[in-house]
Amino acid sequence: MSSPTTATTPSSPSDARRKLAAPTVAMLPRIADSLSFLYLDIVRILQDDTGVCAEVTSERRGRETVYLPTAALSCVLLGPGTSITARALATLARHGTTVLVTGSGGVRCYAGAQPDSLSTTWLEHQARAWADDTQRLTVATAMYEKRFGKKTVPPGTTLEQLRGMEGQRVKAQYRLLAQQYKIGRFRRAYDRAKWDSQDPVNLALSSANTCLYGIVHAATLALGCSPALGFVHSGNQQAFVYDIADLYKAEHTIPLAFSLHASTNPEAEARRSFRDGLRLFRLLPRIVHDIQELLDPHGDREAPDPEEQLVDLWDPIAGPLPGGANHGAGS
Structure with a gap:
C-alpha cells in the first residue's frame, strides 16, 4: 500500500x-x-x-x-x-x-x-430510515450538522432547503481557499467531455473525491448497507456513498485540491497524497462510526480515537x- x-x-x-x-x-x-x-x-x-x-x-x-x-x-x-x-x-x-x-x-x-x-442489522436501519420521510429528513439534517456544527439547521428546514444551505457553505469555503492561494475566482466544474481543459484545482478535486468514494464504498459494503439508498443524494447506485463522502470533503479533499493549484499533474498528486499519507485508511474507523451513529443515533458505541x-x-x-x-x- x-x-x-x-x-x-x-x-x-x-x-x-x-x-x-x-x-x-x-x-x-x-x-x-x-x-x-x-x-x-x-x-x-x-x-x-x-x-x-x-x-x-x-x-x-x-x-x-x-x-x-x-x-x-x-x-x-x-x-x-x-x-x-x-x-x-x-x-x-x-x-x-x-x-x-x-x-x-x-x-x-x-x-x-x-x-x-x-x-442485515445496518441495512435494516438504513432501509427503515430511508423509507420514512420524517426519518430520512432527520438523517439528512444530522449529516449536515456533522459537517457544520450542532444546531446549525433551523427547525422546519426542508430537504431542498438543506441542499441549498449546504451549497452556500461549500461555495463560501471555495472563496476562502481561493483567496488563501491567490488563484482568483473558482468555479466547481465536472465535465467529462472537457476533462483535459479543466483547471488543476478541479482536476485534483475530482481525483481526490474518487479516492474518497472508494474507501467509503468499501466501508458501506463491509457493514452490509446499500450504497444506493441515499438520504440527500438519490437516483444513483452510489447515492449513499456520496452522502457519507460529503462528510469529509471540507476537511480532506477540498483543501488538498486547492493546495495543488499550481501542480502540473494534479490528478496523480491527489491520489498519491491519499495513498502515501494513509489518509484513507485512517478514515475507515471514523466512517464506520459515523454511519452507525447516523442510522442508530441512540446506540451505545465508542467513538474512534483520532x-x-x-x-x-x-x-x-x-x-x-x-x-x-x-x-x-x-x-
Missing part, C-alpha cells in the same frame, strides 16, 4: 523493492462491532491444509507465507496484483468475511462479494514498519 522508496543506488534494498514491486500488507485492528479490515496487494492468496494464507515473494527473503486471521476479519480489500483461489474465497465466505476488489490503497471499489452470514495508531505495515524486505507514516520519501 505504501509507495516504494526512491532508489539511491542500483544495489540498494529500496531499489530492489521498487524493481520487484515488493508487496506491503496493511492491517487495521478491530474497530466498532468487531469490524476489521485487511488490505493486500501484489500477493497470492490461497488455501492450504492449515488455513488461508498470502504468499509473498522477494529477492532477498524468497517466498514467505503469511497466514490470515480469517475468523477475526470482517472485510478483505484486494488491491492491484492480487490473485485469490476459489478455495480461499470459499473459506473467507464461510467465516463471514466480505471480499472487495479495490484500486491501489483502496482508492476505488470495483466489486464486492458479501457472505450469506453478513448481518490519535490512536491505526495502521501497521509489514514488508518482506524491511520487516515490520511503523504505521501512520509516509514511507515513500527516501530513507
Whole structure:
C-alpha cells in the first residue's frame, strides 16, 4: 500500500523493492462491532491444509507465507496484483468475511462479494430510515450538522432547503481557499467531455473525491448497507456513498485540491497524497462510526480515537514498519 522508496543506488534494498514491486500488507485492528479490515496487494492468496494464507515473494527473503486471521476479519480489500483461489474465497465466505476488489490503497471499489452470514442489522436501519420521510429528513439534517456544527439547521428546514444551505457553505469555503492561494475566482466544474481543459484545482478535486468514494464504498459494503439508498443524494447506485463522502470533503479533499493549484499533474498528486499519507485508511474507523451513529443515533458505541495508531505495515524486505507514516520519501 505504501509507495516504494526512491532508489539511491542500483544495489540498494529500496531499489530492489521498487524493481520487484515488493508487496506491503496493511492491517487495521478491530474497530466498532468487531469490524476489521485487511488490505493486500501484489500477493497470492490461497488455501492450504492449515488455513488461508498470502504468499509473498522477494529477492532477498524468497517466498514467505503469511497466514490470515480469517475468523477475526470482517472485510478483505484486494488491491492491484492480487490473485485469490476459489478455495480461499470459499473459506473467507464461510467465516463471514466480505471480499472487495479495490484500486491501489483502496482508492476505488470495483466489486464486492458479501457472505450469506453478513448481518442485515445496518441495512435494516438504513432501509427503515430511508423509507420514512420524517426519518430520512432527520438523517439528512444530522449529516449536515456533522459537517457544520450542532444546531446549525433551523427547525422546519426542508430537504431542498438543506441542499441549498449546504451549497452556500461549500461555495463560501471555495472563496476562502481561493483567496488563501491567490488563484482568483473558482468555479466547481465536472465535465467529462472537457476533462483535459479543466483547471488543476478541479482536476485534483475530482481525483481526490474518487479516492474518497472508494474507501467509503468499501466501508458501506463491509457493514452490509446499500450504497444506493441515499438520504440527500438519490437516483444513483452510489447515492449513499456520496452522502457519507460529503462528510469529509471540507476537511480532506477540498483543501488538498486547492493546495495543488499550481501542480502540473494534479490528478496523480491527489491520489498519491491519499495513498502515501494513509489518509484513507485512517478514515475507515471514523466512517464506520459515523454511519452507525447516523442510522442508530441512540446506540451505545465508542467513538474512534483520532490519535490512536491505526495502521501497521509489514514488508518482506524491511520487516515490520511503523504505521501512520509516509514511507515513500527516501530513507
